[in-house]
Amino acid sequence: MSGREDAGDDPRDGDASRDARDHGDQDRDHDNEPPMIAVRDLVVSRGGERVLDGVSLSVDRGELVGLVGPNGAGKTTLVAACNGTLGIDGGAVELAGTDRRELSQREVARRVATVPQETNTAFEFPVESVVEMGRTAYVSRFGTTTEADREAVRRAMERAEVAEFADRSVTTLSGGERQRVLFARALAAETPGLLLDEPTASLDINHQIRTLELVREAVDDGKAALAAIHDLNLAARVCDRLVLLAGGEVRASGTPREVLSDDALAEAFGVRAAVNDDPAVGSPMVTALREEDP
Numbered sequence: 001m002s003g004r005e006d007a008g009d010d011p012r013d014g015d016a017s018r019d020a021r022d023h024g025d026q027d028r029d030h031d032n033e034p035p036m037i038a039v040r041d042l043v044v045s046r047g048g049e050r051v052l053d054g055v056s057l058s059v060d061r062g063e064l065v066g067l068v069g070p071n072g073a074g075k076t077t078l079v080a081a082c083n084g085t086l087g088i089d090g091g092a093v094e095l096a097g098t099d100r101r102e103l104s105q106r107e108v109a110r111r112v113a114t115v116p117q118e119t120n121t122a123f124e125f126p127v128e129s130v131v132e133m134g135r136t137a138y139v140s141r142f143g144t145t146t147e148a149d150r151e152a153v154r155r156a157m158e159r160a161e162v163a164e165f166a167d168r169s170v171t172t173l174s175g176g177e178r179q180r181v182l183f184a185r186a187l188a189a190e191t192p193g194l195l196l197d198e199p200t201a202s203l204d205i206n207h208q209i210r211t212l213e214l215v216r217e218a219v220d221d222g223k224a225a226l227a228a229i230h231d232l233n234l235a236a237r238v239c240d241r242l243v244l245l246a247g248g249e250v251r252a253s254g255t256p257r258e259v260l261s262d263d264a265l266a267e268a269f270g271v272r273a274a275v276n277d278d279p280a281v282g283s284p285m286v287t288a289l290r291e292e293d294p
C-alpha cells in the first residue's frame, strides 16, 4: 500500500480544548453537523491504474453505511483513502467537515479509528498492549497512560470478547481472535467515526453477528461507521444504507432493499441472483443462482 505516513507530533496537536472537541462527546445534537465522513468525487490510482473514479458518499453520526461490491471493486482502497494511509489523486475526503489533507495523522486518528483486514503478520505484543496502542499511539498523549485510557482499553477488550487473551501474544491467536483484537483496538480509541475493512471476514457466524451488533450499538450511540462487507446478507441486515461499488465507481446507493436488486447484482457481480425478503431477520436475502436454476 502506498501512502502518506505523516507520523509524529504535529505542532497543531495537543491542546486540551481540541481533546474535548474531538474526543467522544457523543451526546450533542448532531443534526447541524457536517457528515463525519464525506467522500467527494474521489479519484485514486494504484500501480498506474485508476481504481476509484469519481466516488462520492457520506456517513453521518448515527449511521452505518456498508460498502459492498465484487473483488477488486475498490472497497479497501476507499477505506485507506478515508483514513489517510493512501494518497488521493482527485476529489476530497472530509472528516467532520475538514479536508483530510489539512489534518495531521493524529487529528485524523481522533476522528476515525480503523479496523483493517485481518492479516497474519503480527508482532510479538501482548493483546492488551495492541488494544492500548489504538488509544495511546495517537488519540491520547503519547507516552502516558491515564486511568481513562486503561478504562477505555478494558471496556473495549470486554466488548470485543478478547479480555481472556489479554496477556497472550497476538501471534499465538487464531485469525478470528486476532480480528477481534483489531476491533477492540479501534473501539478503545473511542472516536466518533469508525472505518472497517471486512471486519467479519475471519470470524465464525457467532462472532460475525456479535461484531456487527457491536458496530450497530456504537452507531446507535452516535458514531458514524463505514464498513466494507463482503457478505451481502450480513450487510443488508445491519446497515442503514449500502453503497455498491464496482470497477471503482458507485453503481447503486440507498437502503439495502433499494441497492440489492437482481439487476444491480447482475451488473456488478456478473451473477444471476434472487433477492427475497428474509422474514426471520426482516432484511433482503441474496442467493446466487446457478445456470440451471429456474
Ligand SMILES: Nc1ncnc2c1ncn2[C@@H]1O[C@H](COP(=O)(O)OP(=O)(O)OP(=O)(O)O)[C@@H](O)[C@H]1O
Binding pocket: 001, 002, 046, 047, 051, 069, 070, 071, 072, 073, 074, 075, 076, 077, 078
Ligand atoms: N498496492 C497495489 N498496487 C497496485 N494495484 C493495487 C494495489 N492494491 C490494490 N490494487 C488494485 O486496486 C483495485 C482495487 O483493490 P481493492 O483492494 O481496493 O479492492 P476491494 O474491493 O477491497 O477487493 P476485495 O473484495 O478483493 O478485498 C484492484 O484492481 C487491485 O488489484
